[in-house]
Amino acid sequence: MEYDVMIVGGGMAGLTAGAFAADAGYSVLICEKENQLGGLINSFDKNGFTFDSGIRAIEDSGIVFPMLSSLGIEIEFVKSQVSVGIEDRIIGITSEENLKDYFELLASFYPESSEDIKRITDNIKTVMKYMKVLYGIENPIFKDLKHDRNYLFKVLLPWLGKFFFAIDKINRMNAPVEKHLKMFTGNQSLIDIISQHFFKETPAFFALSYFSLYLDYSYPLGGTGMIPRKMEEFCANRKVEIAKNTKIAALDPDHHSVTDEQGKVYFYKKLIWAADQKTMYQCIDTDKILDQKIKQKTIARKNEIKEKIGGDSVFTLYLSVDLAPSYFSEISHGHFFYTPLRIGLGEKIYSDLNQLLSVQSKTPTKKSQEQIKIWISKYINYTTFEISIPVLKDKNLAPAGKTGLIVSVLFDYSLIKILDEQGLYNEIKIHIEDCLIDALSKSVYPGIRSAIMDRFSYSPLSIAKKTGNSEGAITGWAFTNKGMPAVNKMQNISKSVLTPLSNIFQAGQWTYSPSGLPIAILTGKLAANKVISQLKKRK
Numbered sequence: 445m446e447y448d449v450m451i452v453g454g455g456m457a458g459l460t461a462g463a464f465a466a467d468a469g470y471s472v473l474i475c476e477k478e479n480q481l482g483g484l485i486n487s488f489d490k491n492g493f494t495f496d497s498g499i500r501a502i503e504d505s506g507i508v509f510p511m512l513s514s515l516g517i518e519i520e521f522v523k524s525q526v527s528v529g530i531e532d533r534i535i536g537i538t539s540e541e542n543l544k545d546y547f548e549l550l551a552s553f554y555p556e557s558s559e560d561i562k563r564i565t566d567n568i569k570t571v572m573k574y575m576k577v578l579y580g581i582e583n584p585i586f587k588d589l590k591h592d593r594n595y596l597f598k599v600l601l602p603w604l605g606k607f608f609f610a611i612d613k614i615n616r617m618n619a620p621v622e623k624h625l626k627m628f629t630g631n632q633s634l635i636d637i638i639s640q641h642f643f644k645e646t647p648a649f650f651a652l653s654y655f656s657l658y659l660d661y662s663y664p665l666g667g668t669g670m671i672p673r674k675m676e677e678f679c680a681n682r683k684v685e686i687a688k689n690t691k692i693a694a695l696d697p698d699h700h701s702v703t704d705e706q707g708k709v710y711f712y713k714k715l716i717w718a719a720d721q722k723t724m725y726q727c728i729d730t731d732k733i734l735d736q737k738i739k740q741k742t743i744a745r746k747n748e749i750k751e752k753i754g755g756d757s758v759f760t761l762y763l764s765v766d767l768a769p770s771y772f773s774e775i776s777h778g779h780f781f782y783t784p785l786r787i788g789l790g791e792k793i794y795s796d797l798n799q800l801l802s803v804q805s806k807t808p809t810k811k812s813q814e815q816i817k818i819w820i821s822k823y824i825n826y827t828t829f830e831i832s833i834p835v836l837k838d839k840n841l842a843p844a845g846k847t848g849l850i851v852s853v854l855f856d857y858s859l860i861k862i863l864d865e866q867g868l869y870n871e872i873k874i875h876i877e878d879c880l881i882d883a884l885s886k887s888v889y890p891g892i893r894s895a896i897m898d899r900f901s902y903s904p905l906s907i908a909k910k911t912g913n914s915e916g917a918i919t920g921w922a923f924t925n926k927g928m929p930a931v932n933k934m935q936n937i938s939k940s941v942l943t944p945l946s947n948i949f950q951a952g953q954w955t956y957s958p959s960g961l962p963i964a965i966l967t968g969k970l971a972a973n974k975v976i977s978q979l980k981k982r983k
């Protein structure tokens with residue numbers, strides 16, 4: 445059978461593309477290599493605790509809710525309130541007014557830099573103003589502009605002028621946040637504390653916009669996995685065929701076919717690749733492309749991305765603890781960004797790691813291994829944690845009187861990869877878990893160690909294996925790449941879904957930078973729109 449639309453990857457980009465293509469009446473097949481849809485958005489249950497394995501909460505960004513509502517999918521969301529803390533001071537971020545508290549928090553730790561902090565928080569305020577414009581309305585792509593005249597004339601048209609003004613300003617704030625902050629202060633610890641929970645070299649506008657995004661976080665009752673689950677239900681109702689445990693291993697553009705690992709061949713009119721992009725180009729045997737121009741363009745793209753690396757990944761520790769939710773709610777909200785020490789990671793932390801890894805990969809010894817362990821414990825003590833406590837958002841997500849915690853830190857993929865190749869994976873995973881528990885016990889949760897009933901973790905390598913994403917990247921390409929291999933200007937986003945192959949489109953976190961859930965959804969919809977419009981023309 446030939447499907448009108450075939451989708452590789454059942455994460456949120458693939459699900460969005462599939463849902464809209466099916467809603468428009470086309471036959472759709474989604475191939476997903478795992479036995480579950482959702483990719484980097486999922487939840488799982490263990491001994492009565494519900495944990496999120498991917499994203500911890502949802503930023504609507506004018507995209508997620510309009511997408512769900514345009515498909516008629518109903519999910520109950522609650523606010524995922526955020527707290528930010530350093531050492532023993534913790535503040536709640538529930539309104540723009542809290543920016544003042546953030547200023548005071550930073551000034552209490554770095555009083556000598558209070559003038560700099562004032563200028564930085566003023567800069568954050570400006571970015572918040574632009575972000576309010578950028579994400580301030582329901583994204584027009586999910587609206588019926590022909591029939592919803594009220595939205596068109598009263599919302600969209602008045603917004604457009606402000607949008608282009610904001611975009612122009614945002615495009616000028618593209619420098620890495622670490623460098624941008626140096627314009628305001630020479631205090632490295634202060635720079636670290638503000639920037640270290642973002643990916644390396646995150647564009648300044650994106651990093652500094654987080655203060656507004658904190659206010660935008662919501663949580664679906666039942667866990668983040670409710671979103672892909674409901675999308676899957678929608679797709680099934682629209683007769684989308686969903687092939688789980690189906691990993692696509694080869695792609696033949698001239699014959700409009702893909703082949704899975706078992707050798708089964710599927711035919712399509714249009715293909716949307718909503719998974720890792722390097723994998724897509726590896727799957728194409730370019731020798732089989734007859735049109736020389738297309739062949740050259742495909743080879744050029746394949747070569748362009750071959751050397752580029754995926755963005756930061758995370759190490760996540762899951763804890764089931766015999767402490768009541770009230771123990772934690774007295775400390776913070778259920779979504780908590782916490783830094784145990786004010787010192788910050790410092791500028792040399794990654795060059796130190798690279799040196800250690802270079803030794804470890806060439807001439808590993810007991811001593812080099814010990815030095816890496818020391819580096820890890822220093823990193824964990826000085827970095828910033830993202831702590832999510834599902835039961836504080838939905839009381840049904842843990843057994844009565846107990847609490848599940850999801851504690852994560854950004855973590856270097858190559859470190860885990862090298863040690864895994866040397867047979868040290870489990871040892872290092874336990875070491876990282878111990879360091880995290882130590883840091884928490886010595887700071888924000890004294891005594892938590894003795895209350896732990898169960899613990900396990902999920903490393904960058906687990907993410908890479910489970911989702912197929914290069915380097916375990918959780919939001920697409922690294923900002924450190926020289927030359928971003930994806931569209932990175934909002935006004936050009938519609939081009940992000942194009943490939944050199946006219947019947948193949950791409951969607952998801954690798955297509956546009958900076959990325960994340962809203963971009964995965966937006967590009968899924970953009971790809972569906974392109975496909976639908978081409979299929980309509982064929983009729």
Ligand SMILES: Cc1cc2nc3c(=O)[nH]c(=O)nc-3n(C[C@H](O)[C@H](O)[C@H](O)COP(=O)(O)OP(=O)(O)OC[C@H]3O[C@@H](n4cnc5c(N)ncnc54)[C@H](O)[C@@H]3O)c2cc1C
Pocket residue numbers: 452453454455456457458475476477478481482483484485497498499500501503690691692693718719720723758852910911912913918919920951952953954959960961962964
């Ligand atoms: C801990 C964490 C925190 C995050 N926090 C945020 C946040 O605060 N804000 C935000 O916006 N984003 C956040 N994200 C990122 C966001 O979740 C992802 O960017 C987004 O979900 C990516 O969706 P996707 O569909 O593009 O890709 P994925 O979710 O990676 O989906 C790709 C799918 O393709 C499948 N696949 C891969 N290869 C093949 C193949 N060969 N054949 C068949 N199937 C294949 C995979 O199994 C996977 O299911 C976070 C992610 C994590 C993990």
